[in-house]
Amino acid sequence: MGKSVNPDLAKARSQATFDPANLTNYLYGGPEKLRRKRYLPAFVFKELCTEMSLTDLCLIFLGLLTHVSDYLGLTLSIENMAAKEYKEEGFKSTDDMSREEAYEESMRRAVYTNKRVLQLNLQDQEEQYYFREIFVPGANPFALHYVMFKDAINTQGTEDQIQKWLPLAETYAVTGTYAQTELGHGTFLRGLETTAEYDVQREEFILNTPTITSSKFWPGALGKTANVAILNAKLITKGRNCGMQSFWVPLRHLETHQPLPGITVGDIGPKFGYHTSDNGFLQLNRVRIPRENMLMRYSKVLQDGTFVPPENDRLVYVPMTQFRFVVIGRSGWTLAKAVTVATRYSAVRRQSEITPGGGEVQILDFQTQQHKLFTQIASAYAMIIAAKAAKDLYDSAFSKMEKGNLEDLPMLHALTSSMKAFNTWEMATGVEQCRMACGGHGYLLASGIPQMYTDMVSACTYEGENTVMCLQAARFLNKCQEAANKGERLPQLTRFLQTSRLNISSSLDQDVDLNDIIAAYEFRAATVISEANARLNAGLAMGKSQSEAWNYASQLLVKAALAFSHWFTVRALIENMRGAGFDNSTETLLLQLAKLYALDGMLRYSGDFRKVG
Ligand SMILES: CCCCCCCCCC/C=C\C/C=C/C(=O)SCCNC(=O)CCNC(=O)[C@H](O)C(C)(C)COP(=O)(O)OP(=O)(O)OC[C@H]1O[C@@H](n2cnc3c(N)ncnc32)[C@H](O)[C@@H]1OP(=O)(O)O
Numbered sequence: 081m082g083k084s085v086n087p088d089l090a091k092a093r094s095q096a097t098f099d100p101a102n103l104t105n106y107l108y109g110g111p112e113k114l115r116r117k118r119y120l121p122a123f124v125f126k127e128l129c130t131e132m133s134l135t136d137l138c139l140i141f142l143g144l145l146t147h148v149s150d151y152l153g154l155t156l157s158i159e160n161m162a163a164k165e166y167k168e169e170g171f172k173s174t175d176d177m178s179r180e181e182a183y184e185e186s187m188r189r190a191v192y193t194n195k196r197v198l199q200l201n202l203q204d205q206e207e208q209y210y211f212r213e214i215f216v217p218g219a220n221p222f223a224l225h226y227v228m229f230k231d232a233i234n235t236q237g238t239e240d241q242i243q244k245w246l247p248l249a250e251t252y253a254v255t256g257t258y259a260q261t262e263l264g265h266g267t268f269l270r271g272l273e274t275t276a277e278y279d280v281q282r283e284e285f286i287l288n289t290p291t292i293t294s295s296k297f298w299p300g301a302l303g304k305t306a307n308v309a310i311l312n313a314k315l316i317t318k319g320r321n322c323g324m325q326s327f328w329v330p331l332r333h334l335e336t337h338q339p340l341p342g343i344t345v346g347d348i349g350p351k352f353g354y355h356t357s358d359n360g361f362l363q364l365n366r367v368r369i370p371r372e373n374m375l376m377r378y379s380k381v382l383q384d385g386t387f388v389p390p391e392n393d394r395l396v397y398v399p400m401t402q403f404r405f406v407v408i409g410r411s412g413w414t415l416a417k418a419v420t421v422a423t424r425y426s427a428v429r430r431q432s433e434i435t436p437g438g439g440e441v442q443i444l445d446f447q448t449q450q451h452k453l454f455t456q457i458a459s460a461y462a463m464i465i466a467a468k469a470a471k472d473l474y475d476s477a478f479s480k481m482e483k484g485n486l487e488d489l490p491m492l493h494a495l496t497s498s499m500k501a502f503n504t505w506e507m508a509t510g511v512e513q514c515r516m517a518c519g520g521h522g523y524l525l526a527s528g529i530p531q532m533y534t535d536m537v538s539a540c541t542y543e544g545e546n547t548v549m550c551l552q553a554a555r556f557l558n559k560c561q562e563a564a565n566k567g568e569r570l571p572q573l574t575r576f577l578q579t580s581r582l583n584i585s586s587s588l589d590q591d592v593d594l595n596d597i598i599a600a601y602e603f604r605a606a607t608v609i610s611e612a613n614a615r616l617n618a619g620l621a622m623g624k625s626q627s628e629a630w631n632y633a634s635q636l637l638v639k640a641a642l643a644f645s646h647w648f649t650v651r652a653l654i655e656n657m658r659g660a661g662f663d664n665s666t667e668t669l670l671l672q673l674a675k676l677y678a679l680d681g682m683l684r685y686s687g688d689f690r691k692v693g
């Protein structure tokens with residue numbers, strides 16, 4: 081039962097000047113990865129459904145990604161499924177459900193995917209992600225379990241603890257969350273109030289949330305789903321505060337799922353988005369856990385209560401750095417989904433005339449519509465490709481860290497902090513632009529775009545509020561600027577602070593040279609970073625303390641971090657497009673897209689670029 085493709089859409093596709101397969105293979109990491117990615121939904125839907133053609137299945141798959149399936153009224157008839165417990169007649173849209181019903185529907189689908197991932201032995205993280213996203217397109221109640229809970233065990237646990245706890249997480253014998261934020265503190269971790277006091281007599285920690293503001297507040301899955309938390313608390317031993325450490329804390333009974341003694345836990349209530357994630361609160365009333373429940377890869381508490389500090393007290397922050405990197409990558413794909421929906425819609429929506437009497441045109445023919453969408457297509461590619469470029473730096477830093485070499489930790493923290501802020505702000509702006517480009521139908525939940533926005537815009541807040549993350553990156557950039565001022569050697573990533581010069585060869589009447597574009601963004605970043613450093617030093621010269629001068633310069637410091645990220649993204653986009661081995665037509669198109677992205681950025685930040693000439 082094939083579905084005919086809209087003739088306007090078919091015509092637009094037929095006019096492509098390149099072979100999309102080349103690009104798709106590049107984006108998904110090669111033909112084999114792409115084959116697997118396409119095979120998974122077809123395999124699963126074939127298993128689930130009886131009378132659906134492959135076209136329908138792909139349409140449903142794509143539609144599920146963007147909820148278009150709700151719009152088309154498609155439902156899946158679930159037949160002889162391997163997972164007998166999945167009794168649902170089909171995927172009902174959660175758009176019309178209450179929060180409880182939507183959570184239950186998402187939970188049902190998530191539990192199904194968890195079982196199938198194990199039965200199909202899907203080991204590859206990306207394949208697991210694709211598989212899950214087919215069935216739970218919105219916020220997945222197990223998201224914290226899949227990412228931060230397991231990452232914290234892997235990065236903060238000893239080998240013995242990993243051996244003990246990771247199999248429980250992998251087989252869903254336990255369901256976890258990452259409980260750090262409190263009602264009174266999300267950003268300022270040194271202000272966390274939850275305590276873990278060591279009782280040397282019984283070799284146990286006594287966990288306590290002594291005040292209302294110390295209640296854990298926000299952790300995903302805490303409201304209903306999780307029965308264990310990796311919980312961050314202030315360690316107190318021998319009367320001394322030893323800073324934030326991580327602990328494995330059972331929350332609910334593994335059989336009855338009822339809160340354990342001393343535990344008060346529940347859901348924090350309705351949110352702007354992320355409706356199917358049960359973000360919760362937790363109060364601990366002198367809950368005891370054994371000494372072995374402290375994650376002791378880097379810091380330890382000996383039986384007699386002696387605290388053995390980590391080589392670097394920032395290593396406890398590694399799970400956040402890891403997850404910021406996930407957010408950096410997913411931001412580009414989120415924008416890619418939104419702009420795909422909006423571009424397809426713009427090919428099939430006919431509205432108004434360009435030439436009077438000439439008949440209504442595809443809205444994609446309006447230059448204003450092209451500007452709205454093509455800049456977002458370019459931005460999605462830029463973010464996806466910059467994330468791939470950052471991964472190389474990320475992987476090399478992590479492999480060095482695992483051998484005990486922490487020299488790249490500051491660079492990694494700065495890169496993940498600034499790129500997480502840059503990408504999520506760009507993604508949020510871009511998704512909203514795509515929604516508005518679809519007129520009234522973009523405002524329909526069935527378009528899929530509103531939920532993408534309300535779910536994903538939270539990424540500007542969680543995992544490090546964006547302004548705070550920019551200021552974190554600015555610490556590193558400012559240090560590099562100070563070193564540059566003294567002629568000292570800089571880390572590879574910031575050496576442009578010493579070398580960047582504005583020797584642009586392009587003139588306005590010729591096609592701009594790509595190397596000039598990179599040089600312009602590099603010079604803009606170097607100038608903004610230098611200006612922020614100058615403002616900081618001006619503050620000090622006025623007699624302000626270091627922290628007051630930092631606050632005095634903070635707006636420019638945020639700009640410096642964003643200019644750095646913008647340069648990193650433009651450079652990655654151009655260098656990767658030139659070096660990717662595409663055929664001429666594809667490379668020509670991609671370099672055109674890279675110029676569009678870079679020149680649009682210059683227009684949006686024309687003040688910076690005009691100022692640096
Ligand atoms: C579109 C995206 C889609 C993604 C979908 C995926 C599915 C999503 C589902 C889950 C949804 C949500 C999950 C959310 C989870 C959470 O939010 S978990 C909680 C996150 N919380 C935070 O991030 C807290 C942010 N605050 C901090 O990190 C710290 O408080 C802060 C760094 C701001 C300050 O810490 P201080 O101890 O005060 O440090 P400071 O004095 O500023 O600096 C000291 C020193 O330490 C260095 N530093 C700080 N952090 C790190 C780090 N992480 N790694 C390495 N080094 C670090 C800092 O640079 C300083 O060094 P310096 O040399 O003195 O400069």
Ligand SMILES: Cc1cc2nc3c(=O)[nH]c(=O)nc-3n(C[C@H](O)[C@H](O)[C@H](O)COP(=O)(O)OP(=O)(O)OC[C@H]3O[C@@H](n4cnc5c(N)ncnc54)[C@H](O)[C@@H]3O)c2cc1C
Pocket residue numbers: 224258259260261264265266267268297298299300354359538541542543544545546547548551
């Ligand atoms: C959907 C969602 C899911 C979440 N999931 C989890 C989870 O699973 N686990 C978990 O532990 N937490 C989770 N969180 C909490 C999240 O990590 C915090 O909300 C986040 O760290 C921001 O902290 P805050 O809410 O206290 O905001 P605040 O820090 O209070 O921010 C408020 C304002 O203060 C400004 N500000 C704060 N500090 C500074 C500073 N030093 N300089 C300049 N400006 C500053 C910020 O820029 C912001 O404008 C989640 C949050 C959301 C929204």
